[in-house]
Amino acid sequence: MEMIRILLADDHTVVRQGFRSLLEEEKSFEIVAEAENGQEAVLMVEKTRPDVVVLDISMPVLNGVQATVRIQKFNSKIKILILSMYKDEEYVREVFHAGASGYILKQTTGAELIKAIKEVNKGNAYLSPSIAKYLVTDYREIVKEGKSGRRKTGLTPRELEILQLIAEGNSNKKIAVQLFISIKTVETHRQKIMDVLKIHDVAGLTRYAISKRIIEAK
C-alpha cells in the first residue's frame, strides 16, 4: 500500500502531538516531520518532501498562508491542507489563492481530518461543509463585481489604507501628512468608509479593522 507522507505544522506543541497521535492510528499515514512555525515548515518540506502538509493557519514567523505560498513555489505537487479556527470568508479565499488544496475547521472531527488528508493527496480539494458555502457566494461576488476595485470589505484600496491608519489611532491631520494629501480628502474617505461599513464611530472602525485582521490589537 502507498503510504501518505505527512508534515504537521502547528505552534502549539501539545495540539500538534495530539494530531500526530490521532493520525498515527491510520495505518496508511506516516508523519515524516513536525514544525512549530511556518518558516520551519518550509525548511522541513524541502528536507523531507512530504505528500501532504497540514498547516495551522495562525503561526508565528510565517503563518499558514505565507508558508503555503513558499511551499507551492518550491514544489507545486505538494498538497497543502489548512487547519483553521476561523470560518472567516476572507481567510478561505486567501488560502486557496495561495495554493492550498483544502481548508478545514478545528471544529470538525478527527475522522474528517483523515478524510481531508486522503482527498487532497488524491489531488482533490477539500472543504469543511460549513465553509463550502462561502466559496459559492464568493464566486458569485467575483462574477458580479468582476475585478473592479472593491473587494471583501466593500472598500477600495485607498479606503482600506485610511481605515488602517484610523484604527491605528491617527488623526485626519496625521493621515493627511503621512499620505501627502489634504485633510479634506482624508475626511471624505473617512466619511465614505463610515457610509459603506455603516459604522459611525472610531471605536467601531477599530473593532472592525481588528476583526478583519487589517490591524492587530496589540
Add this chain to the structure above:
Amino acid sequence: MEMIRILLADDHTVVRQGFRSLLEEEKSFEIVAEAENGQEAVLMVEKTRPDVVVLDISMPVLNGVQATVRIQKFNSKIKILILSMYKDEEYVREVFHAGASGYILKQTTGAELIKAIKEVNKGNAYLSPSIAKYLVTDYREIVKEGKSGRRKTGLTPRELEILQLIAEGNSNKKIAVQLFISIKTVETHRQKIMDVLKIHDVAGLTRYAISKRIIEAK
C-alpha cells in the same frame, strides 16, 4: 492501579480528539467524557464526576474560567487543569482565583500535559514553566499594592466600566445616559483613563480594551 478519570473540554473537535488519542496512550488515564463548551463541561462533570477536568480557556457559551467557577461550586474536590494559548498575566491570575489547580500552555509538550494531569490529581498545583514567573511578580504586586482599588490596568472599576463603553463605540452622552451620571463626569473619567494609560485616542483605547479582553473585537 488507580485510574485517573478525565473529562476533556475543547470546542475544537479535532483538537479534542487529538488530546484523547494522546492521553489514551497513558494506561492510567481514562477519558470519561468530552465537552465542546463550558456549559456542557459543567453538565458532564455532574453526570460523570471525573477526577480531573482539562478545560480549554477559550470556549463559547461558558469559557474555561467561568466553567471552573461552576465546577468548583459543584464539587471543590474535582481538580481543574486549564489549557491556554495565552501566556497572559491576567488570565493566570483569574484562573487560579476561579479555583483551577493548573495552567499549561498549548506550546508545551504532550508529556508535560500528562505530567500536569498527574500532578493536579495528586492535589498539587501545576504551571507551565514560562508561566510560573508571572505568579511571582503578581504576588509581589499584590503585596505592594495591597487591596487598594487599582488593579492590573491601573484603572478603577468605574473607569474600567467607562473604558468598556467607549471601546464599544458609545459617545460621552450615551455613556452618561446609560450610567445615570452627567456628561461632565464621563468626560472627567475619560480624561483620567487617557492620562493613566497614556493613550489619547479612541482607536488606541479600543485596541487596548481588546488586547486586555475588556471587550471583544467582534
Add this chain to the structure above:
DNA sequence: CTATCTTTCAGGTCTATACCCGATTGAGGG
C-alpha cells in the same frame, strides 16, 4: 466615446471631545 468609479480637494455648519481650571461628597486607612 461615454458612463462609472476612484481619488483628489474645498466650502460650510454643528456637535463632540480634548484639555484647562475648579469643587464637593463619601469611603477607608493610618
Add this chain to the structure above:
DNA sequence: CCCTCAATCGGGTATAGACCTGAAAGATAG
C-alpha cells in the same frame, strides 16, 4: 481626625470630526 482617593459635577476654550454640497482629473469598462 485627617489625608487620600474615587466618583461626582461645573465652566470655559479650542480643536477635531461628522455630515452636507459640489467638483474635477484620471482610469477602466462597456
